[in-house]
Amino acid sequence: MEDSVVIRMRGVSKSFGNNKANDNVDMEVRKGEILAILGENGAGKSTLMKILFGFYTRDEGTVEIEGNVMPLVYSPRVAMEMGLAMVHQHFKLVETLPVAENIVLGAEGKVARFVYDKRKTREKLKSLYDYSGIHLNSDTLIRDLPLGDRQKVEILKALFRGCRTLILDEPTAVLTPQETENMFSLLRNLREQGMTILIITHKLSEVLQLSDRVLVMRAGRVAGLFETSHTSEAELARTMVGYELGSSKTIRQSCSSLSPTLQLENLSTEDSAGCNLKGLSLSLYPGRIVGIAGVDGNGQRELVEVLAGILPLSSGTVLLNGSLFDMGRRKLAESGLRIIPEDRHRQGLVLPLTVQDNIMAGYRNRIDMRKGPFFDIEAIHSFTDGLIEDFDIRPRSRELKAQQMSGGNQQKIVLARELSESDLSIIVASQPTRGLDVGAIEFTHSQLLKHKNEGRTILLISSDLDEIEALSDEIAVIYDGKITVQRNADDFDRTTLGLYMGGGREDVV
Amino acid sequence: MILSSILRKDRMITFSKTVFSVFLALLFGSLFLIFLEASPLEVYGVMFERAATSFDLVLRRAMVLMMSGLAVAIPMKAGMFNMGGEGQIVAGALTAAVVGGLDLPIPAGFHTVFALASAAIIGMLLSGFSGVLSIKRNVNEVISTIMMNSIIAYIATYLVMNPFRGSEFSPQTAKIKDGASIPSFFGLDFSWALVFAIFLCISTYVFLERTPKGLELKAAGLNPVFSRYQGIKVGSMGLLGMLLGGAAAALGGAFEVLGGSHSYTDEYFLQYGFDGIAIAFMAGNNPLGIIVSSIFMAAVRVGSLAVSRRTGVSTYFVSILQGLIIVLLVVPYFSDSILAVIKKIFCRKKEVDHV
Structure with a gap:
């Protein structure tokens, strides 16, 4: 072999209970390449990287890093000493400290022996900035940085510790298209400098743009290994999911002739710990899907909480079918608004309760489910069994606890509860397919499209632009608690969408 | 139908794990006993014998403990920690003794109901106070309920010493009127209140598993x-849980006064409230499990009275045993790993057999 191998994993297996997360996985990483590890959620990509980085102990197999055979148990600290570094999906930064201190934190020994010297540290970091091509102000506090820059700080942290192999876990999940492009050129630059880069992702387009080789994983096994230049998106997709994909796409329709079902005007909030709404206006139409694009944390969660009646408004008005709706006194749920929340585990389900209890939580007050003060057990059983059948929830058991179900089936429980009431008129779907496998994504999309065609009003909030573009009739962009633009979906392309998501205004774009 | 849902597989696993933890606790307890130069077999034998021969006493104690267990389990289901059972039992018992001692021109049964209702209301006021503080003012209910225990205990001591003192020789109230008492169960040493306590446990189970409000409370x-x-109004559900818990504890005290002791004596109910925490824990907060675990706890307590007399081992040994049981239940890791080792040995044996 002409390239020198930096990392070699042979026959690596790891089980969690009965679940084989990794099953006899072989992986070789060559020096100075960008290797993409592609797979659906739960395919075992993260597990494999965590084994490599020493977070998990493998059950079987061998691991070699730069020619050193690694013992069965070793800590991330050892892995770091061997030149590995990992940038996690959730950043591990101290928000109240400046960039420079975050970079050296934990490795202060490299700049000072006894007394920490702020100025000397900044001198030292300059060469690091030049080497990496990342230029940040050392004194900016992390909390004032956009997410894209925070990720760069994570990468600088890794470089500062002298890493030679960089592992990135879903690095683009929180970035706008522009920031993503920026990140990619930065990674290419690092590769030119001799850095080896492993990138975990489930986005095909990124793989094709960035990587030299692709390792595709499916159900814990290696499903294929490709030279990026010799493969196609279709081939990768087929290898990743194991079958040909259909695709749910909406037939786009215009909203201009319709009168809106729900109009939000200048909504503001004050009580959220996250990003408060700052005069958000939005219109939703019957039989149409309005998609909200935006980087996470720009008020999406707050918007959903306002609609759920959890977060109080400080100002603004809500019009339902043209007449004023008093959010302080009534809940939109009474008027047929149902929410598919973004966080299944916290907002959508009570994990320790059974499937039946989770479904009944949405129908607990229905008279036909009662016998006096008690639940009518027969009625409940046939009702939940019917929904389990209709929504194809597997295994077909109402007695299992929600936490025993797979992610896709958990989402189906949520869908079964929220989308089966007869008075359903407005659906708010927030990140409805996050973390789902392809089959469950298709099911969720087909449900949304079905309700659209039946004339219901749908608000789709998603950070997945592919999803937004595939399903929406109109697209609105949320930035810093405001809708900056709402237009026909056809009027957007990726670039303009990206500019708006990054904070661009109508007059600038 | 209810039976099949009670005997669900996951519940049976929980149940057998609990039994295993109790067994382990007895095992560790015997190490203590050996250290104390006593024979574990003898001590456990005496305990068991005493509990078996005075089983009506066990049941009488179990009745109060059942209610004390409910006082912890119901709020826990609603996400609240009621550690105030100790005080709420005392308050309920004293209230029942005072109201039961009044000369009221009402028929016999109604006097009992009136005394029980007063006790329940006092219990609810106490737990509700902590509940409201927690929900409205974010005062941790664990701390406020525990603090209330001491406050109530000392107020109760004052009340039986002075205004409500009914005996020259000891700090206790006067005997309640006959019309307020709960009749003995066919002449045995426990009253019909036991039946009522069991009924309340079952009702709680039905409430939690079979009603919309119960589902809301659990969620x-x-x-x-x-x-x-x-x-779902989360705060209201927490408060509801606290109110029901306080009422249960107070009724436990009232049951014993009206059906057993017929007067309230200072420090009579010492430790009952805290035993309730252990009982609820052992039962995994399942109201039906509480029936079983409270009888077990009562048997251990009654049995231990004979232990100190006949073997010289201190009654505090029971507290050690109780502590061990709780630790083993709270830290399932420990008993789980022992179970895993046993399984491994078992499986290996089987493999050898096949060869």
């Missing part, structure tokens, strides 16, 4: 975020 306790999305 609110397990996942407040989810509950808000579903329009």
Whole structure:
């Protein structure tokens, strides 16, 4: 072999209970390449990287890093000493400290022996900035940085510790298209400098743009290994999911002739710990899907909480079918608004309760489910069994606890509860397919499209632009608690969408 | 139908794990006993014999402990920790003794009901106070209920010493009127209150598993975020749990006064409230499990009275045993790993057999 191998994993297996997360996985990483590890959620990509980085102990197999055979148990600290570094999906930064201190934190020994010297540290970091091509102000506090820059700080942290192999876990999940492009050129630059880069992702387009080789994983096994230049998106997709994909796409329709079902005007909030709404206006139409694009944390969660009646408004008005709706006194749920929340585990389900209890939580007050003060057990059983059948929830058991179900089936429980009431008129779907496998994504999309065609009003909030573009009739962009633009979906392309998501205004774009 | 849901597989696993933890606790307890130069077999034998021969006493104690267990379990289901059973039992018992001692021109049964209702209301006021503080003012209910225990205990001591003193020789109230008492169960040493306590445990189970409000209460306790999305009033459910818990504890005290002791004596109910925490824990907060675990706890307590007399081992040994049981239940890791080792040995044996 002409390239020198930096990392070699042979026959690596790891089980969690009965679940084989990794099953006899072989992986070789060559020096100075960008290797993409592609797979659906739960395919075992993260597990494999965590084994490599020493977070998990493998059950079987061998691991070699730069020619050193690694013992069965070793800590991330050892892995770091061997030149590995990992940038996690959730950043591990101290928000109240400046960039420079975050970079050296934990490795202060490299700049000072006894007394920490702020100025000397900044001198030292300059060469690091030049080497990496990342230029940040050392004194900016992390909390004032956009997410894209925070990720760069994570990468600088890794470089500062002298890493030679960089592992990135879903690095683009929180970035706008522009920031993503920026990140990619930065990674290419690092590769030119001799850095080896492993990138975990489930986005095909990124793989094709960035990587030299692709390792595709499916159900814990290696499903294929490709030279990026010799493969196609279709081939990768087929290898990743194991079958040909259909695709749910909406037939786009215009909203201009319709009168809106729900109009939000200048909504503001004050009580959220996250990003408060700052005069958000939005219109939703019957039989149409309005998609909200935006980087996470720009008020999406707050918007959903306002609609759920959890977060109080400080100002603004809500019009339902043209007449004023008093959010302080009534809940939109009474008027047929149902929410598919973004966080299944916290907002959508009570994990320790059974499937039946989770479904009944949405129908607990229905008279036909009662016998006096008690639940009518027969009625409940046939009702939940019917929904389990209709929504194809597997295994077909109402007695299992929600936490025993797979992610896709958990989402189906949520869908079964929220989308089966007869008075359903407005659906708010927030990140409805996050973390789902392809089959469950298709099911969720087909449900949304079905309700659209039946004339219901749908608000789709998603950070997945592919999803937004595939399903929406109109697209609105949320930035810093405001809708900056709402237009026909056809009027957007990726670039303009990206500019708006990054904070661009109508007059600038 | 109810039976099949009670005997669900996951519940049976929980149940057998609990039994295993109790067994382990007895095992560790015997190490202590050996250290104390006593024979574990003898001590456990005496305990068991005493509990078996005075089983009506066991049941009488179990009745109070059942209610004390409910006082912890119901709020826990709603996500609240009621550690105030100790005080609420005392308050309920004293109230029942005072109201039961009044000369009221009402028929016999009604006097009992009146005394019980007064006790329940006092219990609810006490637990509700902590509940409201927690929900409205974010005062941790664990601390406020525990603090209330001491306050109530000392107020009760004052009350039996002075205004309500009914005996020259000891700090106790006067005997309650006959019309207020709960009749003995066919002449045995426990009253019909036991039947009522068991009925309340079953009712609680039905409430939690078979009613919309019960579902709301469980959901609110397990996942407040989810509950808000579903329009469940999380605070109200927490308060409801606390109120029911306080009422249960107070009724436990009242039952014993009206059906057993017929007067309230200072420090009579010492430790009952804290035993309730252990009982609820052993039962995994399942109201039906509480019936079983309270009888077990009562047997251990009654049995231990004979232990110190006949073997010289201190009654505090029972507290050690109780502590061990709780630790083993709270830290399932320990008993789980022992179970895993046993399984491994078992499986290996089988493999050898096949060869």
